[in-house]
Every structure is written in C-alpha cells, then in structure tokens.
Amino acid sequence: MGPYSIGVDLGGTNLRAAAVDPDGQILDRVSVRPAFDQGPEKVVDDIAQAIQTVRARVGLPDLRGVGIGVPGFIDIEAGVILGAANLPGFQGFPIRDEIQKRLGTPIVLENDANAAALGEMWMGAGKNVKDLILITLGTGIGGGIVLNGKVLHGFLGMAGEFGHMTVFPDGNPCGCGNCGCLEKHASATAIAAMGRMMHFGGEDCADVTAKRVYELALSGNDRAILVFESVGRALGIAIATLINIFNFPLYLLMGGPLPAWDLFAPEMFHEVNRRSFTFARTGTRIEKAALGADAGLYGAAYLPFQRETDPDRTHVLART
C-alpha cells in the first residue's frame, strides 16, 4: 500500500502511462492513441482518461503526482508547450493546468528527451551515477543532460540540443540554419540520406531507409559500411567535445540506429580517443542506454518523487 507516481510519455502518435513505485517497479501500464487530430482539449481529455485508468487499476490511495514527458519545447515553470512539431495546435497551450484541473493531482512537465535521460539515471544504464548525458538518435538527434541528479535546462530550457552541435564546419546544411550539424551526419535520417546518395535504392530509385543501409552493411557492402563509419566519426567528434566540457563519467546513446553499434562504435571510439585527453586517460564511459522506449516513462514517473525530495524545486512545482 505504498506511495506511487504515474509517468506519461506523450509520443507523436501514442501515449503511454505507467504507475511506478519509489523503487522503480512498474505496477501497471497502458498505451492509448489520443485523438491528435481533434485538438488539444480532446487530447488532454484522453491523457487524463489514461491516467485515471491506471490510477483506478492500481487502486492505491497514495498517488504522489504525475510526470509527463512532452515531445517539444516547453516552459516548465508556466506548464505551457511553446512549440512541438508533432503536436499540432498545442503551441501556447497550458497543458499542465488543463490536466491538473481534470485530475486534481500535481503535474510535473518535462521535455521527453530530458525525461529519458532522467529515467536512465534512475533505473537504467546510469543507475550508479548522478551526472550523465543521453544522446537520442532518431529522425533528428536530441538528448538530455543530468547534472547532480537533476535535468540541466539552461535559461530557456534549450540545453541538450546535441543534434545541432557543429561536427563538420562545412558539412550538410540543416534546417536550423547551420551547416554540419550532428543530426545531419548521424541521425537515422542522415543514414537514409547517405544511402540514397549511394543509390542503394537500385535502378528504380526506391526509397532507402536507415534499416536498409544497415542490412547492406551487415551483408558486407563496403559502401554501406562507410556510411556507419562516417556516423561513428560524427558521433565521436560530438561526444569528445561533450567529454571535454562536462567531464561526466557516462555518455549514453539510444534510438533506432543503436543495433548498428558494432558498425559505428569503433570509429566513434577512435575519434573520441584522439580528440579527448580526458577520455583517453580516464574511465569515462560511452555506452548504450538500457531502458529503450521505456526510459522516458521511468523518467516522467521519477519527476514527482524528485520534486518531493529536491529542496530547490520551485522550477518544477506545479501550481495547485
């Protein structure tokens, strides 16, 4: 009959919610598809409904709060989504207060990649450390910085935008306005783009996915192997820079391209070794994240517990 929290991972297509106890045991979980096409009010109803479902099924009285990982740029203090490409109509929407109104329980918001970093620290590959960086490889590249057990937000909440670190000064142009951003050279999208440039789509120029490039590399295709070496080089340059700045003990990678670890990691480690004195001479670790898609769920569930124990908690205090 102990306390528990509910973590919510709001994806672009589905929503997952899990009740988690303070030891990180998942008590119950649901996955639903909110009606994203029907506007924020309806989506918030669906989120509240999913949380209520979990709450009812767990049936314990001591719910300490709900943490929600949101895919976008949020004003944590105001509880408002400032911008989210995957959540149309949510710009400026007071998501925290709207959900709180429906549930009557404290809500803590966090960016989803930051939540994933926190989740890895709490129950994943970072269990033994308080300082880590998580880099998420997907359509783009994002991530989170956990400093002394807490997410580092930066003054606007924009810290941890690893995807836009310059890794090649005259590299591929990026939508952000820069050239040579990490995500233009190491994301799943970049892998697919390199595959297209190498005409892996064949005579009919069929669409090439990152998975296709991966399969070709596994089968021994030299040019596909080069793609992953290039990815490793870009990641290595970026991670060496992070190590030199932060001197954290642990840097984690997660996301779709992770199965290709053996293809990109040797080049990545080679680059980090030659660009980071600290890495070459200490036990600094670069590893795969452990929780996969659940990292964000754990991190979101951790937020209400953290808020209770964190003396400097005003930045995450829900307005009740």
Ligand SMILES: [Zn+2]
């Ligand atoms: Zn960029």
